[in-house]
Amino acid sequence: MITAIKSGGRQQELALQALYRKAAEFRRHFQYKGLSIQVTDDLIQETIVKIFRSASSYSGGSGFGDSSANAWMWTIAKNVMNDHLRGKKTDEVSIDDEELGEASRSALEVELANKNPHKAAGQTAQDCVTKGLEEFAAAHPDRHRALEMQLDGEDIASIGRRIGRTAAAAKEFLSQCKKKLAPFIEHCTALLQQ
Amino acid sequence: MTKEISKDDQDWLDALSGKSPAGIDPFNSAQALAVRKALVARRNAIERDAISVGGSGLDEIRARLQREGLMEPAEPGQLKTGWWHRVKEVLGVGSVGRGMNVAPIWGVAATLVLAALVTFQIYDPQPDEASIYRGGPNTTTLIVENPELRANEIVAGIEKLSSDGVEIVRLKDGSIQLKIKDSQRVQDYLLAQRIEAIPVEGMIRIDVVPKRK
Numbered sequence: 473m474i475t476a477i478k479s480g481g482r483q484q485e486l487a488l489q490a491l492y493r494k495a496a497e498f499r500r501h502f503q504y505k506g507l508s509i510q511v512t513d514d515l516i517q518e519t520i521v522k523i524f525r526s527a528s529s530y531s532g533g534s535g536f537g538d539s540s541a542n543a544w545m546w547t548i549a550k551n552v553m554n555d556h557l558r559g560k561k562t563d564e565v566s567i568d569d570e571e572l573g574e575a576s577r578s579a580l581e582v583e584l585a586n587k588n589p590h591k592a593a594g595q596t597a598q599d600c601v602t603k604g605l606e607e608f609a610a611a612h613p614d615r616h617r618a619l620e621m622q623l624d625g626e627d628i629a630s631i632g633r634r635i636g637r638t639a640a641a642a643k644e645f646l647s648q649c650k651k652k653l654a655p656f657i658e659h660c661t662a663l664l665q666q
Numbered sequence: 667m668t669k670e671i672s673k674d675d676q677d678w679l680d681a682l683s684g685k686s687p688a689g690i691d692p693f694n695s696a697q698a699l700a701v702r703k704a705l706v707a708r709r710n711a712i713e714r715d716a717i718s719v720g721g722s723g724l725d726e727i728r729a730r731l732q733r734e735g736l737m738e739p740a741e742p743g744q745l746k747t748g749w750w751h752r753v754k755e756v757l758g759v760g761s762v763g764r765g766m767n768v769a770p771i772w773g774v775a776a777t778l779v780l781a782a783l784v785t786f787q788i789y790d791p792q793p794d795e796a797s798i799y800r801g802g803p804n805t806t807t808l809i810v811e812n813p814e815l816r817a818n819e820i821v822a823g824i825e826k827l828s829s830d831g832v833e834i835v836r837l838k839d840g841s842i843q844l845k846i847k848d849s850q851r852v853q854d855y856l857l858a859q860r861i862e863a864i865p866v867e868g869m870i871r872i873d874v875v876p877k878r879k
Contacts, residue, residue, distance in 0.1 A: 480738050485728075488737070492724045496716035500708070517727050524736040601700040602707060609708065623705050625683045646679055647671035653701070664696045 474541055477527040491520055491545075498549040501610045504603075505553065515556055519549045546613040597663035604657035611656075615649040622646055714825055805871045806864055813874040817842040820859065820872065827851045839876070846870040 476487035502512040609616040621631045632642035677687040681698035731737035810816045824832045835843040848865035856863045863870045
């Protein structure tokens, strides 16, 4: 996709359409964060413009299926949202990807999730896990994608090929995905045990 | 160096993929099931939202990209985003005045991969290929360059009318069978898509078949 964006012409137009569809993921995340539809649409536009603007400097692999390109686009989307939130809030919490370590970022993401206005006191275990997964998907888009492959019952060798690892390494990666997901849903434990 | 993963992790991953591992810890199982449901729900929601290519939002973004010099100005006719235009795009038939485009490979590939990402996948035993190409008297068969894309468009339209109104069956040859619950609204929608529906016992079946090279 990044290559298509850089190539111009007809391919660039198709890449824009594909990117606009992918932006549904970002839109969901922005709205989950409590942003209005109007603001969300503005941020989607900003995200896509930034992706186009930065495409020439992207040095990772190309193609929509490339995991690092996926993570790169997610980083842009989250930074656009964070820039917007910084402008709106005085008691802001920075989750700038450039400045934080992964653990700190995950903790802040969870903190933000807990502050989410959509959080209901009487939520079900499923609601709780759904919200946690939403945060996880934004924080670790590639790991989320790998869990989707597992969800689909994809063969471990096939998952390995898609994420550029051996079958054994892919299995270990999936196991690590479970561990990375844990902090995002550990507050659901009591609800799940019920 | 990789190490073997624990039984708990393996059980959790198996449960995530819909299996029922023997002796799985009940909490582990409950968590995996909840994550599975959340993954499916999230993907379906995104799929529903991802259908609006061609809307005013896309036009605004395109205009801004062009204003900022990040995108080349469109050629006449390039910005048409109706269903027929999209079919022509996928088939490689260019905009008015440009004739055939020989190899829109990148665009098709990107669209194909995207379609694969946003489509809920159901794997099923494969019926006889001959029956697909013949098409039954009660089946509408669409022969297209990109079945994934076309089926996705139809599914997205149907799901706007009814969230559980369509079942998708993927075949090994790349064809996609759609089994759609019949209703007047569904028939109206399909007619708008130039698809003649043939309801049988409350169901409409559409086979989306790849064009043979």
